[in-house]
């Protein structure tokens with residue numbers, strides 16, 4: 108099984124009715140050396156789906172997209188890994204906008220996919236590092252597609268905003284196609300184009316929001332991200348930059 112529209116990604120695809128976490132399974136296989144760049148693993152159900160910041164990713168069986176893609180970047184430094192997060196987000200954004208004609212898709216820093224004001228998906232990047240360069244990169248994406256019941260009223264799905272079912276496999280192919288294009292763009296050195304695009308679709312950019320960093324709460328305008336993927340926030344006094352672990356949004 109493979110996707111016809113792509114050049115080199117997802118030329119090998121495996122579907123699992125159930126697994127613990129597609130990220131873990133793919134990383135295990137990458138370590139064993141049984142899979143090569145572009146291998147795509149997708150599942151109908153995860154028993155131990157992982158989210159950002161040690162959270163779990165829960166998704167009902169057979170309704171959403173849960174997948175992991177293996178990249179083997181040639182010379183990516185750990186501090187540049189955020190760019191893969193950025194381009195994965197852009198790929199999902201583009202697929203939803205172009206393929207499904209959705210207008211209200213935005214990317215909440217660092218890697219949440221939002222539809223209107225609600226979260227519809229997320230990205231979890233995991234890297235294998237050898238000699239301080241990244242030689243294995245697992246991009247895990249969870250996207251709520253046809254789910255209609257949600258525990259949290261801050262979550263939604265494509266069906267939740269469009270009202271009808273979406274073909275998951277077609278959508279997956281569109282996402283991988285877009286991801287491939289952005290990945291080639293990055294490898295060709297167009298980092299600035301990618302960052303510009305990210306800024307175009309970044310949620311709340313130009314708006315003032317409340318943040319927490321350590322035990323400090325403060326308000327500031329979201330300016331964007333810098334060349335290292337840090338969030339840039341302008342307060343009354345100064346412009347500050349934060350790593351993912353250093354800051355959270357206060358609702």
Ligand code: BTN
Pocket residue numbers: 127128129130131153155156157158159160162164172173174175218219228229230231247248249250
């Ligand atoms: C987040 O928003 O917290 C990131 C969620 C990432 C979930 C996906 S689902 C497929 C892949 N396998 C996992 O265990 N997690 C990612």
